[in-house]
Amino acid sequence: MTSYNYYLQNPKFYVAVDCIIFGFNEGELDLLLLKRNFQPAQGEWSLMGGFVQENESVDDAAKRVLSELTGLTNVYMEQVGTFGQVSRDPGERVISVAYYALLNINESDKELVERYNAFWVNINDLPELIFDHSQMIGQARNLMRIKASNAPICFELLPKSFTLTQLQKLYEAIYGDTIDKRNFRKRIAEMKYIEKTDKIDKSTSKRGAVLYRFNNKVYCKNKKFKI
Amino acid sequence: MTSYNYYLQNPKFYVAVDCIIFGFNEGELDLLLLKRNFQPAQGEWSLMGGFVQENESVDDAAKRVLSELTGLTNVYMEQVGTFGQVSRDPGERVISVAYYALLNINESDKELVERYNAFWVNINDLPELIFDHSQMIGQARNLMRIKASNAPICFELLPKSFTLTQLQKLYEAIYGDTIDKRNFRKRIAEMKYIEKTDKIDKSTSKRGAVLYRFNNKVYCKNKKFKI
DNA sequence: TCAAAAGTGTTAAGTTTACACCCATGA
DNA sequence: TCATGGGTGTAAACTTAACACTTTTGA
Numbered sequence: 338m339t340s341y342n343y344y345l346q347n348p349k350f351y352v353a354v355d356c357i358i359f360g361f362n363e364g365e366l367d368l369l370l371l372k373r374n375f376q377p378a379q380g381e382w383s384l385m386g387g388f389v390q391e392n393e394s395v396d397d398a399a400k401r402v403l404s405e406l407t408g409l410t411n412v413y414m415e416q417v418g419t420f421g422q423v424s425r426d427p428g429e430r431v432i433s434v435a436y437y438a439l440l441n442i443n444e445s446d447k448e449l450v451e452r453y454n455a456f457w458v459n460i461n462d463l464p465e466l467i468f469d470h471s472q473m474i475g476q477a478r479n480l481m482r483i484k485a486s487n488a489p490i491c492f493e494l495l496p497k498s499f500t501l502t503q504l505q506k507l508y509e510a511i512y513g514d515t516i517d518k519r520n521f522r523k524r525i526a527e528m529k530y531i532e533k534t535d536k537i538d539k540s541t542s543k544r545g546a547v548l549y550r551f552n553n554k555v556y557c558k559n560k561k562f563k564i
Numbered sequence: 565m566t567s568y569n570y571y572l573q574n575p576k577f578y579v580a581v582d583c584i585i586f587g588f589n590e591g592e593l594d595l596l597l598l599k600r601n602f603q604p605a606q607g608e609w610s611l612m613g614g615f616v617q618e619n620e621s622v623d624d625a626a627k628r629v630l631s632e633l634t635g636l637t638n639v640y641m642e643q644v645g646t647f648g649q650v651s652r653d654p655g656e657r658v659i660s661v662a663y664y665a666l667l668n669i670n671e672s673d674k675e676l677v678e679r680y681n682a683f684w685v686n687i688n689d690l691p692e693l694i695f696d697h698s699q700m701i702g703q704a705r706n707l708m709r710i711k712a713s714n715a716p717i718c719f720e721l722l723p724k725s726f727t728l729t730q731l732q733k734l735y736e737a738i739y740g741d742t743i744d745k746r747n748f749r750k751r752i753a754e755m756k757y758i759e760k761t762d763k764i765d766k767s768t769s770k771r772g773a774v775l776y777r778f779n780n781k782v783y784c785k786n787k788k789f790k791i
Numbered sequence: 792t793c794a795a796a797a798g799t800g801t802t803a804a805g806t807t808t809a810c811a812c813c814c815a816t817g818a
Numbered sequence: 819t820c821a822t823g824g825g826t827g828t829a830a831a832c833t834t835a836a837c838a839c840t841t842t843t844g845a
Contacts (some may be wrong), residue, residue: 343603344656347615349576352648352659376570388574395648395659419646419661421579421622429571432579432622434646502824519826520808542823543816729797746799747835769796771842 353433354399355386355470357417357477358407360442360457361494364503366510367442367457368474369406370466374454377428378467384474385455386433399436406453408446413439413493415484417477425469433469437477439493460510485511489530489562492551500538500546501525508564524564530555580660581626582613582697584644584704585634587669587684588721591730593737594669594684595701596633597693601681604655609691611700612682613660626663633680635673640666640720642711644704652696660696664704666720687737712738716757716789719778727765727773728752735791751791757782 358369371383387402389395396416404410417435425431442457458464463474485491491507492499505521525531530552537545556562585596598610614629616622623643631637644662652658669684685691690701712718718734719726732748752758757779764772783789 344578344615344658347578348618350579350616351571351574352577352579388571389577389648389659391575391657392650394650395646398648416645418643419622421616421625421661423619423621430618431571432616434648500824517809518824519810522825523827539816543818544814544822544824545816546824727797744835744837745797746837749798750800766844769842770844771795771797773797 351429351431352389352395353386353431354389354395354402355384355433355435355473356399356403356406356414357384357435357437357474358403359437359439359460359481359494360445361507361510362442362457364506364510366460366507368460368463369445369450369455370458370464371453371455373467377426381467382464382470383467384435384470385453388431389434395434396436399434399438403436403438406449406455407440408449409440409444413490415480417473417480420469420473422469427468433473435473435477437481439481439490441494441496443496461513482511486564487562489551489553489556491564498534498536498538498548498550500541500548502541502546504531504549521564525549528562578656578658579616579622580613580658581616581622581629582611582660582662582700583626583630583633583641584611584662584664584701585630586664586666586687586708586721587672588734588737589669589684591733591737593687593721593734595687595690596672596677596682597685597691598680598682600694604653605694608694609697610694611662611697612680615658616661622661623663626661626665630663630665633676633682634667635676636667636671640717642707644700644707647696647700649696654695660700662700662704664708666708666717668721668723670723688740709738713791714789716778716780716783718791725761725763725765725775725777727768727775729768729773731758731776748791752776755789 360367360369369385371385373379373381373383385402385406387398387405389398393401399414400410403412403414414436417437419432419434421432423430425433491504494507495503501522504525505516505518509516531549532552534548534550536548538548539545587594587596596612598612600606600608600610612629612633614625614632616625620628626641627637630639630641641663644664646659646661648659650657652660718731721734722730728749731752732743732745736743758776759779761775761777763775765775766772
């Protein structure tokens with residue numbers, strides 16, 4: 338590896354990643370937050386984070402940090418942005434790259450989550466968070482909302498098969514607004530890649546609700562999505 | 565400043581900023597690119613960039629770097645994202661945060677631009693660029709297009725007063741598509757913050773075209789914008 | 792007088808919204 | 819048999835898209 342003088346005269350920084358981890362449970366959108374049982378800011382609420390290492394890309398660091406907490410790999414993640422205020426971390430200067438992740442709460446490793454002292458917290462009932470983590474969450478929510486209206490990322494939060502009521506409740510949680518049931522179902526019916534299965538979910542009603550699933554192969558044929 | 569062991573065991577990185585600088589001239593959208601007369605990658609095309617310093621935020625570094633090239637401060641800038649592949653810069657590991665900037669070409673310091681060996685290049689006719697700079701530009705264009713359709717950022721690229729034909733040509737350049745003149749003007753007419761002035765521009769037609777200006781105070785009253 | 796850009800309305804198509812009742816079933 | 823959530827269609831309001839001619843004036 339060549340080193341030019343050019344680089345040497347410049348300072349280096351700790352670079353961290355912080356994860357805004359979305360989950361969906363019982364009609365509510367949750368975030369996985371740490372009640373920190375370690376330094377710094379012990380006892381306070383924070384996002385799951387970690388430092389970028391020499392041998393990994395920033396994206397890979399985010400995946401690693403997410404996997405350390407949840408045990409999951411191949412999770413949908415998207416970069417939110419970089420937070421680079423000089424004193425955002427009062428301990429040391431740290432530049433942090435925020436990512437949001439969407440996952441199915443039931444697939445996460447409950448033992449790991451417990452070991453980190455992490456909790457799923459309703460997104461409408463968030464505690465105060467350290468540093469600029471609340472700001473990161475705000476940006477992540479906006480980005481996620483926009484993406485969810487234009488791309489089929491909602492299925493990352495749901496089980497493989499789901500009812501239309503579940504799907505609607507998820508969108509209502511994302512948008513923070515109610516949606517008309519008939520209009521919603523009309524739009525879904527137009528999306529041929531949201532397929533009826535022959536299974537019925539009886540867990541929330543006596544009549545039972547048809548289970549649907551997302552067919553990504555069919556989606557890839559034209560990639561039109563709009564809710 | 566307190567140092568915890570926590571930080572010390574982690575590596576540090578060079579952090580750079582790269583600027584995607586948009587300008588608008590004669591109906592065409594341009595980017596300000598460097599034909600590098602310095603190391604590394606001398607002789608190749610690149611974005612204007614620089615390293616984050618100890619005493620400045622990442623956002624401030626982007627502003628400084630932009631100002632070094634253009635002489636301009638108070639320029640509209642937005643973060644595009646962070647590029648953190650391990651070997652994106654073959655010289656040394658550098659994590660780079662990309663920003664896009666919108667400015668009026670005529671306000672930039674031509675002498676400085678020349679000294680840096682920088683050129684305004686039509687966005688549809690870009691050269692090959694070093695590292696991941698083409699990817700940065702791609703993301704910046706997408707982001708800018710979306711923003712321009714939802715917020716009045718287009719005026720950053722225009723002189724204080726402008727004709728409706730200029731404004732339409734700008735949007736056509738941003739969207740890479742033609743727009744119906746009557747429909748466009750109808751939409752503009754609904755935006756009370758795009759105000760007629762009593763001036764006429766005679767530079768592009770014998771008849772002359774009315775000059776308009778953007779009134780930010782009026783805009784701030786309801787902040788609705790959609791083109 | 793004519794070339795060249797500025798300016799101006801209407802209609803059809805498509806999209807979005809609002810809205811209320813019947814269905815199936817287990818308790 | 820009834821309470822509960824599942825499932826279904828239509829009409830009005832609004833938005834978007836398509837489209838062509840007249841005006842002004844300097845050369």
